[in-house]
Amino acid sequence: xxxxxxxxxxxxxxxxxxxxxxxxxxxxxxxxxxxxxxxxxxxxxxxxxxxxxxxxxxxxxxxxxxxxxxxxxxxxxxxxxxxxxxxxxxxxxxxxxxxxxxxxxxxxxxxxxxxxxxxxxxxxxxxxxxxxxxxxxxxxxxxxxxxxxxxxxxxxxxxxxxxxxxxxxxxxxxxxxxxxxxxxxxxxxxxxxxxxxxxxxxxxxxxxxxxxxxxxxxxxxxxxxxxxxx
Numbered sequence: 001x002x003x004x005x006x007x008x009x010x011x012x013x014x015x016x017x018x019x020x021x022x023x024x025x026x027x028x029x030x031x032x033x034x035x036x037x038x039x040x041x042x043x044x045x046x047x048x049x050x051x052x053x054x055x056x057x058x059x060x061x062x063x064x065x066x067x068x069x070x071x072x073x074x075x076x077x078x079x080x081x082x083x084x085x086x087x088x089x090x091x092x093x094x095x096x097x098x099x100x101x102x103x104x105x106x107x108x109x110x111x112x113x114x115x116x117x118x119x120x121x122x123x124x125x126x127x128x129x130x131x132x133x134x135x136x137x138x139x140x141x142x143x144x145x146x147x148x149x150x151x152x153x154x155x156x157x158x159x160x161x162x163x164x165x166x167x168x169x170x171x172x173x174x175x176x177x178x179x180x181x182x183x184x185x186x187x188x189x190x191x192x193x194x195x196x197x198x199x200x201x202x203x204x205x206x207x208x209x210x211x212x213x214x215x216x217x218x219x220x221x222x223x224x225x226x227x228x229x230x
Contacts, residue, residue, distance in 0.1 A: 003063075003066070003075065004019065004074065004075065004078055005017040005018060005019045005066065005071065005074065005075070005084075005086070006018045006019075006020075007062045010102075010103060010106060012099075012102050012106070013087070013099045013100070013102040013103035013106065014087035014088055014089065014090075014099055014100070014103055015060075015062060015087065015088050016062070016085055016086055016087040016088065016103060017062055017065055017066070017071060017084075017085075017086040017087075017088075018083075018084070018085060018086075018107070018111075019071075019074045019080070019082075019083065019084040019086075020083055020111070021046065021078070021079060021080055021081055021082070021083070022078050022079045044112070044114075045112050045113060045114035045115075045117075046081075046082065046083050046112055046113065046114055046117075047081065047082050047083070047114055047117035047118075047119065047220065047221060048082055048083040048084070048085065048107075048108075048113045048114065048117065048118050048119070049070055049082045049083070049084045049085070049118075049119045049120075049121060049220070050085050050087075050100070050104065050118065050119070050120050050121070051069055051070040051071065051084060051085065051086045051121055051122060051126070052087070052089075052095055052100075052120075052121070052122030052123075052125075052126030052127075052129040052130055052133075053065050053068075053069060053071075053086065053088070053089070053122065053123065053125070053126050054068075054069075054122075054123050054124035054125045054126050054127075055124060055125040057088065057089075058088070058089045058090060058091045058092070058093065058125075059088065059090070059091045060088070060090065060091070061088075062088050064088070065086050065087075065088050068123070068207060068208065069086075069122075069123055069126075069207060069211055070084055070086065070121065070211055071084070071086045072211070073211055073212070081217075081221075082119075082217070082220075083107075083111060083112075083113055085103065085104070085107050087100065087103055089125075094125065094128075094129070095122075095125070095126065095128070095129030095132065095133065097132060097133050097136045097137070100129075100133055101133075101137060101140075104118070104140065115225070116142060116224045116225040117142050117220075117221070117224055117225065118140060118141055118142055118225070119141065119142055119143050119144065119145070119220045120133060120134055120141045120143075120144040120145070121144065121145040121146070121147065121216075122146065122147065122149065123147040123148060123149070123206075123207040124147070124148050124149060124174070124175060124204065124207075125149070126147075126149070127146040127147045127148050127149020127150070127175070127180075128146075128149040128150055128151065129149070130144055130145070130146040130147075130149060131144075131146050131149055131150065131151025131152075131155070131183060132151055132152075132155075134146075134159060134162060134164075135151060135152065135155035135158050135159055138158050138159055138161070138162045139225075141162060141225065142163070142220070142223050142224050142225040142226075143162065143163035143164070143165070143219070143220055143223040144162060144163070144164055144165075145164075145165045145166070145167065145210070145216060145219075145220075146164070146166050146167075146180070146183075147166075147167045147168070147206055147207045147210055148167065148168050148169060148172055148174075148175045148179075148180070148204060148206050148207065149175065149179065149180070150175065150179025150180060150182065150183060151183050153182050153183060153185070153186035154186075155186075156183070156186035156187045156189065156190050156192060157190060159187060159192060160187060160190040160191065160192040160193075161192075161193070161226065162192075162193065163193045163194075163219075163223045164184075164187060164192065164193065164194040164195070165194075165195040165196075165197070165216070165219060166180045166183065166184055166194065166195070166196050166197070167180075167196075167197045167198075167199070167206050167207070167210045168180040168181075168196075168197075168198055168199070168202075168206055169198070169199045169201075169202025169203050169204060169205065169206040170198050170199060170200045170201070170202065171200075171201065171202060171203045172202070172203055172204050172206065173203060173204065174203075174204040175204065177198065180196065180198075181196075184196045195219075197210075
């Protein structure tokens with residue numbers, strides 16, 4: 001069965017997988033031209049997820065990005081109600097804020113993305129990338145869901161108005177639970193809008209049950225982007 005995620009090459013940013021929900025693809029499964037969708041149809045703007053994979057999916061083969069995470073979910077759910085952007089980080093590198101920002105600008109200008117409903121999530125290395133990108137550009141996102149990652153607790157002052165739902169496995173022996181706990185505590189100290197789910201029996205893989213839980217996507221949709229306050 002052919003993939004319903006289109007492989008897109010970007011000369012200025014990361015190559016990425018693009019998923020558009022049912023109705024935005026041809027009967028053959030191909031994705032319609034984004035500018036036509038945006039400019040020549042009555043297609044409403046859609047909520048969008050930027051998904052950052054972990055270290056194991058780095059490289060130059062975009063099929064590797066489909067191994068786990070949101071990319072796996074949409075392959076099974078062609079009616080998934082979000083546009084999903086899943087870039088691939090080159091081997092030996094880590095997520096770069098500037099390149100991710102260029103990618104988002106590119107997709108938002110080309111496809112029917114609702115800029116007030118852009119959500120950020122990632123696992124492991126992508127969990128770290130989620131914390132870092134959100135801290136660098138908190139005004140860009142409506143809500144974030146970092147999974148088994150960590151960040152700089154000093155960034156909590158920039159994130160305090162951004163809804164955050166963090167996830168981690170209590171038995172994680174790759175990224176310690178304390179990495180998420182530090183960020184959550186820093187946000188709580190600033191009265192941030194933060195939820196924290198710890199899976200008591202989970203090791204490093206705290207993402208499978210997270211991304212398979214419809215409550216995460218419902219939670220995203222409950223949080224359109226808000227103007228920063230104070």
